[in-house]
Amino acid sequence: MSATLDRRDLLKLLSASVLAGPLQLTAAEKDKPLFFSPDEFELLDTLTEQIIPTDSHSPGAHAAGVPFYIDRTVAEAFLPDYKEAWKTGLAELNRLSFEEHKHPYLKIGKEKQLALLALLAKAEQDPKTAGEKFFALLKEDTAYAYYTSDIGIHKDIEYKGNVIQMEFAGYDAV
Amino acid sequence: MLLQFPGPNPNEVDLKSTYDAVIVGSGAAGGMAAYVLTSHGLKVLLLEAGKYQDTSKILHSMEWPYDHPRRGNKPPDYHALTVNEYNIRQQVAVEKSPYPKVQSYVQGWSGTDYSKTLVVDEKQNPYTGTRYAWVRSRAVGGKTNIWGRLALRLSDYDFKAKDHDGYGENWPISYSDIEPYYDKVDLYLGISGHPEGLPYLPDSKFQRPNKLTYSELHFRETLKGMGRVVTPYRAGVTTEGLKHNKYRSRCYGRGACNRHVGGCDIHAAFDSPTGLIRPAWDTGNLTMRTNATVYEVTVDKDTGKATGVSFLDSESKQSYKVKAKSVILAASTLESARLLLLSKSSLYPNGVGNSSGHVGHNFCEHMMGPSVSGFMKDLVAKPRTLDDGKPGGFYIPRFRNLEGQKPSPFLRGYGYEGSSGTTMLPSSVSTPGFGEEYKKHVRDYAGATIEIGAFGEVLPRYENAVDIDPDVKDAWGVPVLKFSYQFGENERKMAKDMATSGREMFEAAKFEVLSTSDEMLPEGWSIHELGTARMGDDPKTSVVNQFQQCHDVKNLLVVDGSTHVNASCQNPTWTIMALCWRSCDHLADQLSKGEV
Numbered sequence: 001m002s003a004t005l006d007r008r009d010l011l012k013l014l015s016a017s018v019l020a021g022p023l024q025l026t027a028a029e030k031d032k033p034l035f036f037s038p039d040e041f042e043l044l045d046t047l048t049e050q051i052i053p054t055d056s057h058s059p060g061a062h063a064a065g066v067p068f069y070i071d072r073t074v075a076e077a078f079l080p081d082y083k084e085a086w087k088t089g090l091a092e093l094n095r096l097s098f099e100e101h102k103h104p105y106l107k108i109g110k111e112k113q114l115a116l117l118a119l120l121a122k123a124e125q126d127p128k129t130a131g132e133k134f135f136a137l138l139k140e141d142t143a144y145a146y147y148t149s150d151i152g153i154h155k156d157i158e159y160k161g162n163v164i165q166m167e168f169a170g171y172d173a174v
Numbered sequence: 175m176l177l178q179f180p181g182p183n184p185n186e187v188d189l190k191s192t193y194d195a196v197i198v199g200s201g202a203a204g205g206m207a208a209y210v211l212t213s214h215g216l217k218v219l220l221l222e223a224g225k226y227q228d229t230s231k232i233l234h235s236m237e238w239p240y241d242h243p244r245r246g247n248k249p250p251d252y253h254a255l256t257v258n259e260y261n262i263r264q265q266v267a268v269e270k271s272p273y274p275k276v277q278s279y280v281q282g283w284s285g286t287d288y289s290k291t292l293v294v295d296e297k298q299n300p301y302t303g304t305r306y307a308w309v310r311s312r313a314v315g316g317k318t319n320i321w322g323r324l325a326l327r328l329s330d331y332d333f334k335a336k337d338h339d340g341y342g343e344n345w346p347i348s349y350s351d352i353e354p355y356y357d358k359v360d361l362y363l364g365i366s367g368h369p370e371g372l373p374y375l376p377d378s379k380f381q382r383p384n385k386l387t388y389s390e391l392h393f394r395e396t397l398k399g400m401g402r403v404v405t406p407y408r409a410g411v412t413t414e415g416l417k418h419n420k421y422r423s424r425c426y427g428r429g430a431c432n433r434h435v436g437g438c439d440i441h442a443a444f445d446s447p448t449g450l451i452r453p454a455w456d457t458g459n460l461t462m463r464t465n466a467t468v469y470e471v472t473v474d475k476d477t478g479k480a481t482g483v484s485f486l487d488s489e490s491k492q493s494y495k496v497k498a499k500s501v502i503l504a505a506s507t508l509e510s511a512r513l514l515l516l517s518k519s520s521l522y523p524n525g526v527g528n529s530s531g532h533v534g535h536n537f538c539e540h541m542m543g544p545s546v547s548g549f550m551k552d553l554v555a556k557p558r559t560l561d562d563g564k565p566g567g568f569y570i571p572r573f574r575n576l577e578g579q580k581p582s583p584f585l586r587g588y589g590y591e592g593s594s595g596t597t598m599l600p601s602s603v604s605t606p607g608f609g610e611e612y613k614k615h616v617r618d619y620a621g622a623t624i625e626i627g628a629f630g631e632v633l634p635r636y637e638n639a640v641d642i643d644p645d646v647k648d649a650w651g652v653p654v655l656k657f658s659y660q661f662g663e664n665e666r667k668m669a670k671d672m673a674t675s676g677r678e679m680f681e682a683a684k685f686e687v688l689s690t691s692d693e694m695l696p697e698g699w700s701i702h703e704l705g706t707a708r709m710g711d712d713p714k715t716s717v718v719n720q721f722q723q724c725h726d727v728k729n730l731l732v733v734d735g736s737t738h739v740n741a742s743c744q745n746p747t748w749t750i751m752a753l754c755w756r757s758c759d760h761l762a763d764q765l766s767k768g769e770v
Contacts, residue, residue, distance in 0.1 A: 051608045057617065069245075078250040078273060117608060124606055143602040147616075148239035148246075148284075156613070157620050159598050160560040162236055165427035168413075169560040170385030173368045173394060173406050 033068070035075035035083065040090050041067060043106060047093075050117060051142040058156040061142055064149040070141050089134030096120075096131050179226070179455055179462075187463045189496060193219040194765060196483055196498035198468045198513065201316025203734035204504035205446030205454070206751045210758035211502075212459035216765065219496060220451070221466040223488055223505075224312030229319050229447070233288050233439040235430035239598075246285035246434070251275055254282035255296065260305045260696040268296045278309040279699070280320075284599065285434035292319050292437075298649035303640075303657035307698035308508065312488075314464060315446040316506065317701065318747075320436035323443050323565055324591060325365050325410035325748040327356050327376040331576070331587075332742035339575065339585050342634055345739040346711045346720040349376065355752035363444045363751075364412025366425070366565060370405050374587075375571040375744065382413040384564045387595040389550040389624050389685070393568075396683040402573045407566025407591070410444040410748065421448035427563035433598055443565060465489055469652045471501055471517040471526050471730060478521055480730040486650050500729040500761060500770060504754070507537075507735040508640060511706035512655050514717075514732070515642045527707070527724035527732070532717050534641050536708050538634040538741040540700035541588075541665045544672035544692050545627040548685040550594075553622035561595025561621065568592045570626065570679075572743050574671070584667040588630030588743045590676065596621040624685055628672035631743040633664050634705050659697055669694050702746055707736040722757040729770040733757055 033041040048061035048070070061067070074086050093116075097105040101112055108116075120135035127133045146152045153159045194216035197207045208220045239245040248254075252275040259267035260279070268276050276296040281289070294310045301308060311317045331338060333345040333352075353376070359365075360379035368383040384406035386394065394404035411431075415424035425442035441448040454460045465488035472481045472495065482497040503510040511534045515525040525533055572587030600620040605612060643656035673692035680687050710716025713725035722737050724730045733754040735746050742749075764770045 052613050053610055055610050055613060057614070060613070073244070076250045078253075114609070121606075121608055139608060140603050143616075144245075147599050147602045150238070150240045153238070153240070153598060156617060157596070157598075157600055158558050159596060160558065161429045161563045161596075161598060162238065163428065163560075163563065165560075165563050168382075168385040168427050168564045170387055170564070171391040173383065173386055173391070173404075 033071045035071050036086075040087075041071065043090055043093070044070065046106060046113075047117075047138055048142045048145075050114065051139055052146045059151050061146050064146050064151040066142055066145040066149070069145040069149070073141070073145075085134075085137055088130070089137055092130045092134055179452065187219065187461060187494070187496060189494060191497070192482075193217050193461075193496065193498040195219070195500045195502055195761070196221060196496055197502045197504055198483060199223075199316065199503070199505035199509070199734065200314050200451060200462070201311075201446055201504065201506065201734070202318050202747050202750050203754050204502075205315065205318070205450030206754040207502050207504055207733050207758050208454040208460055209450040210755050211762060212454040212457040214759075214762035215457075216459060216762060218454070218460050219498065220454075220460060220462045221468055221483070221485055221496075222312075222314050222462065222464045223467045224314065225464050226314040226447070227291060227319075229292075229315075229437055229445065230439050230441070232291070233430075233434065233437045235434070235437070235439040236428055239285075242287065244287060246287055248281060248286045248290050252277065252281065252286075252290060254286070255279050255307070256282065257696060260307050264296075264305055264307075265300055265302055268300060271297075279307055280309050280435055280701075283435055289320050289435040289437065299654075300646055300648060301655045301657065302643045302646055303655075304659050305696050306657045306659060307696045308703075309698070309701045310506070310509075314451065314462070318444065318446040318449075321410075321443075321445075321747060322436060322745070323407075323409045323411055323431065324569065324745045325378070325408050325444075326569075326744035327378060328742045328744055328749050329374050329376050331374045332740060332744070335586070335740055339581075341585050343708070343710060343715065343739055346709055346716075351720075352749070352752050352756060355756045356748065358755055359748055359751045362416075362418070363410060363449050364414070364416050364422075365408065365748075366406075366411050366413040367408035368406045370403055370571075372403065372571055374576055378408065378748075380408075384409065384566060386568060387559075387561045389553060389594045389622070390568050390592075392550065393624070393679075393683050393685075397570070397679060400679070400682060402679070403571055404568050404592075405571070407564075407569055409565035411438075411442050411565040412444075413442070413565075419449065419453060421452045425565055429563040429598075431565055432562060432593070466494075467650050467652070468505070468513060469516060469650070471503075471513060473517070473519055473521060473526060473727070475519065475521050478727060480526070480727050488650070491650060499765060500731065502758075502761075503730070503732045504734045507703040507706050508655060510732050510734055510736045511640055512642065514707060516653065522726070527717055527726050527730055529726050530714055530717060532636075532708065532715065534706050535636050535639040536634040536705045536739075537638045537640060537659055537703065538632045538705040538738075539698070540629045540702040540741055540743060540745075541632050541661060541669065541694055542627065542629055542699045543695040544669050544676065545625065546673070546676035546680050546687060546690050547623065547625035548680050548687040548689075549619055549622040550624060550685055551622070555618040556621060558596040558621040562593075562597045566591075567594060573675075582671060584664045584671065585633060586631040586664075586668075586740075586743065588628045588668060588672055590626040590628050592624065592626035594624035624680075626676055626679075628676065629700060629702075629743055629745070630665065630668045630672060631741050632661060634708070634740050635662065640706060661694060661697060665694065702735075702741065704735040704738040704741045704746055707732045708739045709737045710739065721760040722753065723761075723770075731757060731761060
């Protein structure tokens with residue numbers, strides 16, 4: 001077997017890697033939510049960072065642009081149900097916060113916020129109440145957006161693949 | 175002589191001339207028929223219902239999720255059918271879906287923006303009857319553009335299965351008949367694997383094998399003690415390159431084949447367009463007409479022979495007829511059966527080639543669903559290694575109902591496909607919790623996971639069948655298929671055993687088991703439908719002979735999976751191509767002698 005890239009293969013690899021320009025957002029657009037109100041977006045930003053925070057190993061959801069990705073996804077969703085689930089879910093979280101602590105979620109302090117999330121997270125596998133269902137939605141969308149991001153793939157998981165290899169890595173079957 | 179690939183249609187097709195062969199469908203079978211027949215110097219017309227799409231340009235195998243506006247996912251107005259929707263009746267789910275574009279379940283995976291034009295729109299292509307997760311591609315190359323690549327041989331355990339357990343019928347051929355053709359397919363298309371010397375899973379002419387991960391190597395050692403085998407994925411992928419094919423590169427272990435629905439933009443993985451059709455094109459003997467929806471095999475009512483086919487232009491819906499000395503159906507197991515059944519005439523009132531009444535019957539496939547997932551404790555919190563840069567994980571060949579073993583409570587066997595280690599996207603959603611602890615858990619376990627999923631033989635049964643539903647028509651006005659097909663008791667017993675034996679192997683390897691499932695996924699999930707026009711020596715109980723010629727009409731061949739007598743538990747693509755090569759050699763010989 002040849003250990004060098006032959007020219008023909010190299011040309012094929014190069015032509016295959018020419019990407020069709022994706023609809024990249026400009027810097028200005030990136031700063032502005034398309035679907036959520038400024039208040040909702042602030043809440044979303046806090047929540048996603050609490051689901052996947054910055055730690056000593058890697059940056060978290062905020063740095064990875066998770067709230068913006070979720071905002072774009074919800075904004076272009078085809079069915080109103082999904083948009084509705086996000087709107088009412090954020091409202092439900094504030095309602096629960098008011099009920100327990102007389103203030104909206106962003107005003108109750110980190111300790112009470114995390115306690116409230118932990119309560120909703122208990123039923124993650126089989127959510128029943130509106131709050132539990134919202135947690136499941138928040139968790140799923142945050143995890144997907146984070147682990148498909150540049151930071152999630154490279155800085156957190158430290159994924160080493162999607163590269164050109166002359167030999168497969170690993171162990172021979174003996 | 176056309177200079178463009180493919181021809182710009184439709185006037186390029188000479189409707190006045192008589193081709194040596196007209197082939198319907200351009201997937202594994204149709205591509206192989208085109209390659210073999212044009213290599214024999216025959217003038218061939220290849221008809222494909224879909225368009226030509228250059229997968230070199232559309233698959234973007236190395237694009238990072240974050241470089242795509244939807245992280246590789248399909249546009250918001252596209253919907254993929256779910257298990258629940260198949261369960262509540264696919265037809266209802268499709269008709270009532272609010273989404274403009276509805277596609278089969280495979281488009282529910284990540285990264286499906288790249289494959290959305292390769293699979294059919296379910297609204298345009300309805301079907302009725304029992305639930306069936308039917309995945310179809312109408313494009314040059316068909317499902318080979320995105321196939322799973324596991325390229326296995328069958329053995330006499332399959333060809334002579336009736337001799338082993340008394341069930342069903344033997345094939346009219348033995349392993350020794352097809353072995354030289356398996357060799358030809360291996361050498362012409364390239365296959366990666368490690369020889370194991372197993373009588374029930376014959377070795378191929380392998381190129382450089384995949385490597386195993388640390389946990390897979392440990393699993394292999396463990397299973398040796400149980401008389402079972404973990405072997406590197408036998409992939410229909412050229413890992414060393416093919417000097418005779420300038421359209422395909424060798425594999426460079428980029429690993430995208432498991433991240434998207436499949437497909438390889440440098441064509442290291444076999445696909446029909448670059449592996450077979452372009453070489454056929456280069457002979458100068460091939461004419462290809464895309465956007466050609468064939469709806470009937472035409473026959474001469476005096477001689478009873480096939481005279482050609484009728485087709486509609488898929489866009490203008492204008493009807494055309496073409497003439498050929500031989501007609502070769504390679505439209506896929508279910509579509510070829512549909513065509514035979516649609517081609518009714520006074521001479522063939524039950525459909526052409528169907529005097530036996532077996533067309534559409536003995537429908538079989540592979541059952542999927544039972545699976546085990548877990549992790550290897552030694553690997554938790556270890557640095558992540560490069561584990562997915564290869565064309566597949568590993569395969570565990572069948573180990574039930576073999577010579578000298580105590581018979582299982584079910585007939586036949588099953589194998590497992592498996593994978594392990596770090597992938598681009600960790601299993602983050604299924605990890606419970608949130609916060610720092612959650613994040614660390616996802617990271618620590620990302621490289622430690624291992625999972626296996628079973629593929630089991632579904633017995634061929636006469637009563638498992640498809641027929642024409644005269645009341646429902648597709649977007650081209652062609653009557654659709656009605657399914658009467660379901661798993662039976664043998665499959666249910668096998669599913670239980672799959673889960674039990676999978677768990678037992680994980681425990682033997684001291685893997686921590688996270689989940690075990692013995693639930694069968696809906697019928698059709700494996701995308702390995704087979705057996706609706708089975709081969710045999712007896713024209714009363716089979717549709718085609720050992721050279722895939724209809725018993726009733728010798729110049730009408732069916733060369734796809736519909737001719738398989740049973741499903742085996744081994745993936746069918748390589749067998750489809752080996753049989754097709756053998757039949758086309760035979761046909762070319764007969765045509766040269768004027769015998770058909």
